[in-house]
Amino acid sequence: MRFSIASSLLLLTGAASAASSWGFTDGSVTVASKKTGQTATNKFSEQKPTKNALVLGHTDTIKVSLTTTEASKAKRPHQAFLVLTESTGLEAPYPLNIKASGKGTVEITHKDLPVQLLLSDTPIKANLVLGSFGSSKPLISPVFDIEIQLDPNTPAPQYEAPLRYGPRAQINHIFRADPKSPPKIISLAFVLAILAAIPTLFLGWLALGANVYHISKALGAAPVSHAVFFGSIIAIEGTFFLYYSTWNLFQTLPVIGLLGAVSFLSGTKALSEVQSRRLAGERLAGFKTGTLDMTACQSGPPDDVALVVAMVVEDGDTYMMDGARWELFVTSKSSDFYDGG
Numbered sequence: 001m002r003f004s005i006a007s008s009l010l011l012l013t014g015a016a017s018a019a020s021s022w023g024f025t026d027g028s029v030t031v032a033s034k035k036t037g038q039t040a041t042n043k044f045s046e047q048k049p050t051k052n053a054l055v056l057g058h059t060d061t062i063k064v065s066l067t068t069t070e071a072s073k074a075k076r077p078h079q080a081f082l083v084l085t086e087s088t089g090l091e092a093p094y095p096l097n098i099k100a101s102g103k104g105t106v107e108i109t110h111k112d113l114p115v116q117l118l119l120s121d122t123p124i125k126a127n128l129v130l131g132s133f134g135s136s137k138p139l140i141s142p143v144f145d146i147e148i149q150l151d152p153n154t155p156a157p158q159y160e161a162p163l164r165y166g167p168r169a170q171i172n173h174i175f176r177a178d179p180k181s182p183p184k185i186i187s188l189a190f191v192l193a194i195l196a197a198i199p200t201l202f203l204g205w206l207a208l209g210a211n212v213y214h215i216s217k218a219l220g221a222a223p224v225s226h227a228v229f230f231g232s233i234i235a236i237e238g239t240f241f242l243y244y245s246t247w248n249l250f251q252t253l254p255v256i257g258l259l260g261a262v263s264f265l266s267g268t269k270a271l272s273e274v275q276s277r278r279l280a281g282e283r284l285a286g287f288k289t290g291t292l293d294m295t296a297c298q299s300g301p302p303d304d305v306a307l308v309v310a311m312v313v314e315d316g317d318t319y320m321m322d323g324a325r326w327e328l329f330v331t332s333k334s335s336d337f338y339d340g341g
Contacts, residue, residue, distance in 0.1 A: 021137040022130040027066040053145035074102035078132035225269035232263035
């Protein structure tokens, strides 16, 4: 009695296991050639693939048809794929179009295959994968093999390996050589041009009436600012010469930064002192301010007055009226206004 119960339980367990697995029926694969119009159909079932490998030419189409089942009843699974696997392990899945009745199909041509599968020298294995939610066991079953035939009249497809992250070959950096100086003749030409500009500058100042009378007064009012400012300008020029001759950029930049800060601070003080003399009217060296009584000059200023700067009106709007007086900066050599500068 005990043996009968155990046997019954074993049979029930096997039946439940068989009833809760996915499968398929009516499996067939058809190879249709567009070039010749011929078709060839082969049958397959669970774990029983076709005997011979299928030949897929460049104009052929493979069509797989079957009916999926769960517990021997036609049913549509949640997932149904035909997976093609190359000898290196590369896989390409193709989902089946399955209806609610469980009938499903999928078609494959050359254009649907990746380049790696098209260039495979060994037959490609096709496996059917079925699965869904619930406790039913999924199915992975080999169904057939495929041999790829390329068009001999067209070049074979090219494959470029994708970029894969991993250790790469060591990179040895080769830094570019330091730039060389230009030919000496060119350098000398520019040096002479710069040196020639210095006397030209001084001659231009003299021709335009450079103000050199206040040098002693400027140095007396702010000796440190003027001396440091002028010295920093000379030092910057010397630094540029060292950079041209021997120094590199990393040696030059800190020195230029320091001298630039010194030049800015001292130049601010020096220019403030110059501004104070300009506002005080002391920048017109060699000339003095005077007044001219215009009462007797009804027709205008005298001929020896070259420049009228400002007018102070005592009684009236213009110098033509009586009592008008003009405050002048004059450039004539009249002994009344010229200061001998």
